[in-house]
Amino acid sequence: MIELFREQADIPLSSPRLGLTKALCTKLEKLGLRSVQDALLHLPLRYENRKDLITLGSQEGSYASHIRVIATSYIGFGAKRTLKAQVVDAKLHAGGKAPVPVDLLCFGRQFLARSLKEGAEFWFYGKVQASSYDGRLQASSFELEAYRKDQIPKAFGYRQAIYPKVSGLSQAMLGRIMKKILALGLPLLKEADSPKAPEELQGLSPERAFRLIHSPQEANDAERGIRYLAWWELSLYFAELEARKQARISAGISLHQGLQVLSPLSKKLIQSLPFKLTEGQKQTLKDIAHDFKQPYPMARLIAGEVGSGKTLLGLIAALPYIEAQKQVAFLVPTSILAKQHYKNASKLLTPLGIKVALLTGATAPKEAKEIKEDLAQGVPLLLIGTHALISKDMLLPRLSLLIIDEQQRFGVQQRASLIERSKAHNPEQIAPDLLLMTATPIPRTLALSIFGDLEFSAISEVPHGRKSIITEHIDQSRARYLTEFLAKELDKGHQVYVIYPRIEEGDAEKTSKLKDASSMAEKLSAYYKPHRVGLIHGRMKREEQEQIMQAFYEGKIKLLVATTVVEIGIDVPNATCMVIEHAERYGLSTLHPSSTQSSG
Known part of the structure; x- marks a missing residue:
């Protein structure tokens, strides 16, 4: 903010x-x-409009009225000692016209009997409506203030x-x-x-x-x-973005000086891939190469669909730094995503002689201590981790490139804190380069506005051979078809997501047809036996959420019932179908990441 x-x-x-x-x-x-x-x-x-006067009785239905009124002859107590009074429009009354009377029902305000005398004038503000019994105008929620000529009222005459x-x-x-x-x-x-x-x-x-x-x-x-x-x-925001960008540019020095994106190890990695880079990936590498030619720290945002190859580009970009005996940190929002990246990075980089380390809240103390010692001693490596990387006891004196996946999950202050601490412990006192990644679709013009302090690259295509996603709308009349389709997918050994808009049924919604995750998880578990059904939602502790996602990732859970808390970016190739119930309850910004969970 x-x-x-x-x-x-x-x-x-x-x-x-x-x-x-x-x-x-x-x-x-x-x-x-x-x-x-x-x-x-x-x-x-x-x-509340207490300024513009409204002629009492001039509007049909229920309306709020600010008016000067005069009490008329009917004053007294009715059932349950409820004070009743009748008022009319004072201006019309003074002009000899026949104003429409309004009955005041003063529930629990018997003290008004002292002032609501016949002929007394008041400023009135309240909700006037026709009685369902006899159609007479009445008001039970209102305010009165004694009218005094040539005196400004305290609670009236303004909005x-x-x-x-x-x-x-x-x-x-x-x-x-x-x-x-x-x-x-x-x-x-x-x-x-x-x-x-x-x-x-x-x-x-x-x-x-x-x-x-x-x-x-x-x-x-x-x-x-x-x-x-x-x-x-917005003006202050853009001014801050521009100031941030100018501060980065005016630094006049960077940690990528002398580096080439297509370094010997980068070329080896690309050649070892069983597929060719897409045109979008090639262009993004050219964009990073352009950043390397600048005399100031890199700060680039890469946007692309899940499975478009952003993570691979991050690994390619990391190699020139590690070859130059520098350190690279890869920050991700959750432990399961960190483990996924660690597994994939180790498979690609270990054969090239690159050290890859994993640091999360679940890392054993002895192993975490060894990693921190390597970092403090400046051992060149790629460190993949979660919020543990942001902790104050982390020393990254040789950090030269910071990669942040699902960057929208991290606050600006968290990012800035890690960069500043790295800069403070860096012998050259230079901020590391920054590479951010997001799977959220951002139009280029919007990205240039919101992320004006960053350079922007978009990958608009997915690798060759990836199957297209089929999106289908199924109404209630085809519910049985959907149920049978999911059963067939599960019997084939595949996995399924089912997303609901709320966690559980509220008391006010018991008559609603809106389904909830908790009750549906029970029903689906009984229907799809023996396939294991899991439930995940935002009220669970973070550790519990990660355990469930890990079980789904490992294939132990076959059908995952969830709210929109379900992890973004998790690669579960075996998950072939996602059902989003009550899709009309979501905006596009929610539907898109929910429907791109797996690159399978």
């Missing part, structure tokens, strides 16, 4: 400058609000921001607190040179935008404020 405020905006809400009691701060903390910055970014859910509720805090109280926070926090907004705002946002500033959001005056104020803040945040 881009920081919109200076560091001073981290003022706790308990600061004496705000004058909030400890009890109020505790209630605000339930909303996740601990600092001035938190509160300013706590945007309203909606707005009120409505924030998420918390017990013990009224909207009026939240509004008063927000006014204090706006006064203290807005001067702490970052000052940044931004490009000219779009025409419809001209005249706005970050401070003005926040005021429009929290205290709008006109109908479109809040929308304009939100649009301006979105534009301003």
Whole structure:
């Protein structure tokens, strides 16, 4: 997230400058609000129009009304001591017209009997609707404030921001607190040179935008404020990207100087492959070769489908560094993916005399110690690992290339931390080269915007001979066909994924036809015996998830029931089919990675 405020905006809400009691701060903390910055970014859910007057009874159906009303003759208590009163539009009443009456049902507000006297005038805001019994207009949820001529009302005459509720805090109280926070926090907004705002946002500033959001005056104020803040945040983001890129370029020195992508070992590896590189892979190698000619660290993002050969390109790119007695780290998000890469890399690189090491949270302490000693001593190798590589006790003094697979699974700060620590322990004090990989399809123009500090390569084709994926829509009328098809696949010895949109059935959804992973895992397990059925979802511990994925990877689990937590990029060639139930519940960004789990 881009920081919109200076560091001073981290003022706790308990600061004496705000004058909030400890009890109020505790209630605000339930909303996740601990600092001035938190509160300013706590945007309203909606707005109540207490500014524009509406003629009472002029609209059909249920509507919110802000109006000046006058109480008429019908006042008293009904069933269960419920105070009932009747009001009419004061303006129409004064003009001698016949206004439409509205019955007020004052549940639990007997105290209003003292003020709701015949002829008394009020400002009124509430939801008015026709009674299902007799069609008369009535309101049970409303606010009243005594009308006094030539006096501005306290709770009316403006648009009120409505924030998420918390017990013990009224909207009026939240509004008063927000006014204090706006006064203290807005001067702490970052000052940044931004490009000219779009025409419809001209005249706005970050401070003005926040005021429009929290205290709008006109109908479109809040929308304009939100649009301006979105534009301003993007401007800061692009400015940060450009600054990051310029800092990298201005370094004027790199760890790839004198290296060639097609080194002797790289050529040997390519020649040993039982297939030819695709045109997309060849072009990406040319892109990396171009980076090698630059006098500053490489930072490139490679996008391509699962099975398009990104990992192979990473191994080819790593060889020139290791030949030059340098170290390469290959960072992946999960242990099972790390083991998969380690297995494949060892098969390809060990015959070339390259040392490949694996470091995850499950690595034995003795083995982990030996790996760390090799790293500290500068032994040239390829280290494949998970978040264990990011730990503070990791020393990588000879790290020259950092490869990150499924880069979207790692935070920018995690990446930056590893690079900075490597740079600090590097004798030359030079940042390592960076190669990022993703299987998420990113249009080139979007990639250049979002990853503006990186160079971009796209592999749009898959290796020759790979079978095409058949995508088929099957409705409920063909459910039996699908059931029998899966049975045949399992009987052939193949494996299957079945994806559901939710983990288990909620109380509010018992009458829904939406299927869930937990109950369906039980049903499928009974139906497809003796084939073993597994279940994986986001509420499981990470270790448990990895154990299940490992069992599926090893073929012990034949049918894997899952939510979208199922691992991306895992190569299970024996998995030939994926069923996505209730596909309409997913966006394309979810459906795509879910449908590309295996390169089989």
